[in-house]
Amino acid sequence: MAKTTNDRILIIGAGLCGTLLAVRMAQRGYEVALHERLSDMRTMEVAGGRSINLALSDRGLQALASAGLKEQVLEACIPMHGRMIHGVDGDLRLSKYSGREGEYINSVSRGGLNMTLLDKAESFDNLTLTFQSKCSHVELESGVAFFQNKAGETERVEADVVIGTDGAGSAVRRSMMDRTPDLLFNYSQDFLRTGYKELCIPPGDGGTHRIDKNALHIWPRGAFMTIALPNLDGSFTVTMFHPFEGEAGFNTLNSSDRLNAFFEQHYPDLLVHLPTLTEDYFNHPVGVLGTIKCYPWQAFGKALLLGDAAHAIVPFYGQGMNASFEDVRVFDETVERFEGDWEKIFKVFQDERVGNTNAIADLAVDNFQEMRDKVDDIPFIRKRQLEMQLERTYKDYYSKYSLVTFKPGLPYAEAMKIGRMQDDFLLKVCAEREVEDISLEKVYQELKNMQG
Ligand code: FAD
Structure with a gap:
């Protein structure tokens, strides 16, 4: 693609959304600087050897296709054709995702996907990647961002535009909140009284999957549930979605005896596949789940939020990453329409997008209820x-x-x-x-x- 402008784009946060965005903007010929607070994940061991996976579906794939990455990513995916519902008595029922052939979702490794995007990003001469560079704040009108580098020094980075893809706890969004009266910045956060914890079903003999690998497994139990998604190495990433308090609460399941007794009663057919249950449960943190909505997403035609930084949603529709990738596709199309006029691009993009991400946020909360207690x-x-x-x-x-x-x-x-x-x-x-x-x-x- 021919270079159309010398504008410098600073992208803060090299997660899934930021790295795909950096790739697309580099493909358009912009000078792109991508900063990430963590070390380069390609040089690090995955924490505790754990793999965490996500459901990737057509909206995400469409955005990956526009960057020429769809086929490569699909090669590392496992198709999931439906929900495999596990009753307390061990009964199994497959509820397919679609009545049409060829419509399914994909289990993909979060780390693997992010690393594929980083490898692609690194292949461009007009894109620089800086790790261990944590943004503290952004001066919105001038497009200047401040980072703490690995030596602990403060660095000042100037750009024509700054895009915050720094996730649900976004520092760029905080800088917008600091300007609430000027921007009329609206913000809401809504936490669920349910958290999550990841466990693991290890591979069976010879790297086989111990339960059906082509399904998203669910153990729905009314006020709580557990799900499992397959990994390529034969393991499954298991996620408990439980309240914090009460009989099934993370705070109540606080001893090995209680935990095992609880699993024997509520998840007997899962327990037989969890040889490291106690170890996983007590070593892994409990994550919180919530919805963040805000508006505007842009400030002074200089700064913009994208991905979870603009709209964090609960994971029950499997759409958070897909929506963030779709942001990149829609943003890219808006850049194509109004190339060079950033203020127009930012305003048209946010106004086209915010109603849609609010909708998927609400649908995801609905689906929480449906998955826990409507599937039966x-x-x-x-x-x-x-x-x-x-x-x-x-x-x-x-x-x-x-x-x-x-x-x-x-x-x-x-x-x-x-x-x-x-x-x-x-x-x-x-x-x-x-x-x-x-x-x-x-x-x-x-x-x-x-x-x-
Ligand atoms: P993030 O992935 O959070 O990336 C933000 C990046 O910015 C990170 O690399 C972070 O280190 C960096 N960063 C943060 N602060 C700074 C700073 N100050 N300076 C510099 N860098 C910074 N979505 C799906 O589509 N399908 C699923 O199946 C699915 N399952 C999920 C399951 C769970 C339990 C959860 C919690 C979420 C799930 N999601 C799913 C949602 C998905 O994980 C997010 O929507 C997606 O990761 C958003 O991407 P992002 O790049 O916007 O943010």
Whole structure:
């Protein structure tokens, strides 16, 4: 791609979003400086040998494709075709993600994906990477950012524009909050009373997977749940989503005896695959989960927030990274439209995007409830069966989950609107009748009429 401008772009935070953004901007020919507070993860051992994985779906893949990375990333993914629901009695039920062939989500290593992006970023002459460089604050009007380097000294970095991709605890966002009256900066944070902790199912004999590798496993238990996603080495990353207090609370499960008794009672078929349960549980921290919304995302046409820095969401739709990658795609398209006019680019981008990321934030909270205690609910199970039949039969029907996950061209806000309307209607139908007694064609026509 021909170089169109000499503008220097400073990107703060070399996580998933920042590194993909740096790659795209370097591909456009800008001078890009990417700063990261941590050491280069490619030179470090993964903490405790743990691998953490994420569900990557079509919105994320579309953004990776625009940087020419989709095929390479897919090679390191494991397809997951549906949710494998584990009952307390060991019963298994597969609830597919889509009635259409070829629609599935992918388990990918967070570290592996970030390292692929960093390798790509390093291949550009017009992109510099600086690790152990922690941003303290940004002077927004002038586009000057201040960093503490590995020697503990303060460095001043100047750029034409500064983009904060420094995650949920963003220092760039803090600098915007410090200017609340000038920017009319709105901010909200909403923590769940549920936290998370990661455990591990090790590989079976010969590096095989001990449970079905092509599914996202869920142990739904009402007020709490546990999930597991497969890794390429035969292991699974297991994540407990539990409250802090009460019988299932992280604070209550505070001894090896209590923990094991709890797993024997609630997760017996999982316990047999967790030889290092006690060690993992007591060595790994409890993470917090919350939603952060803010507006504006830009200041003075000089600074912008992207990814979790602008919109942290709870992980129950598997869309946080996907939405952050989609930010990069939409931003890139906006740069293409208004090249050179940063103020316009920032304003058009934030106004197009904020309603959509607010929508996926709300949908993710809804899905928390659905995954914990609706997957065993009769009208809900019927609704999923009906949705599968509708998707198998009608090419243009997409369930709410599919609208969000498999229709990357559709903005999240639209997916939410259509999806919620469909859900209300289908749940009503399914509360009254068995699936065999429902006319598929009639339901399909009614759904079409509702959308005008
Ligand atoms: P981050 O990944 O947080 O990266 C921010 C980067 O900035 C980091 O490298 C950090 O070190 C750096 N940084 C921070 N502060 C500074 C500073 N002051 N100076 C310089 N650098 C700084 N999403 C999905 O799509 N699918 C999933 O299945 C999924 N599962 C999840 C499960 C859990 C338990 C959680 C908590 C999240 C999950 N997510 C998932 C969400 C996903 O992890 C985030 O949305 C994604 O990581 C956001 O990327 P980011 O680059 O914006 O932020």
